[in-house]
Amino acid sequence: MVRISTKEVIDVLPYGEDKAIVVEKKPIAMTTKFKAAYSVVDFNKKTKEVLTKNAYLLKKFGPSFKEISETIPNFVQCDAGILYDRRVLVIYPNGEAGIFDREGNLSWSGYFQYHGKTVYRLALDGKYFWSICPGEGCVIRYSCQTMQVDLRIGGKDAQTFVNPTHISADGQNIYVCSHSNKVRKIDGVNFTVSDYLRFDEPVYEYHRFGNFSVAVLAGGTYLMKEETQS
DSSP: OEEEESSEEEEEEEOSTTEEEEEEEEEOTTSSOEEEEEEEEETTTTEEEEOOHHHHHHHHHOTTHHHHHHHSSOSSSSEEEEOTTSOEEEEOTTSEEEEEOTTSOEEEEEEOEETTEEOEEEEEETTEEEEEEGGGTEEEEEETTTOSEEEEEEOTTSSSSSSOOEEEEOSSEEEEEETTTEEEEEETTTOOEEEEEEOSSOEEEEEEETTEEEEEETTEEEEEEOOSOO
């Protein structure tokens, strides 16, 4: 593992082949305020270079990033996905969500909940997306067409996902940070759940990018090489 940040990381996005965007929360000197610092991590070179805010916004929200970023209150601390029909879905940690049309106009806003509990996070998976519901100890797959529940895995009476914090997808499988220091894997074909990784400290986010992955841990953010697809 190579540590790529010791600061609080608040967003991670894929960026081209063998690269990812990492957004760090950096304090402003002599104040109690913070600013976002945008970087690109090159997996092969193990380097990190500064990225412009507009390049980050374009990757996150697509061509209508200017209109969308001017509409939403905090464009960094939300999850966003460019759907199959080029609409953009945005979800905040409190479950508040919005859908923007191709021109960047807000066409729907509301909240995602399951049994009255907050649903958040966003992992695109074709014409579906996955979210977590910590209050119910489950993950949920939604249809991008209807925004309705398509599949639920886990539940508050099970130990499948305990206090999940993050979910991601790599086109083959789905990865859930759960049980404080575990990453559990949902098989993308048969939806069976198994332990995938275990760390010696809490893991807040895990992103798989081909043969590489980025893990946001309590003690820092790390780049890891994974030789084979699982």
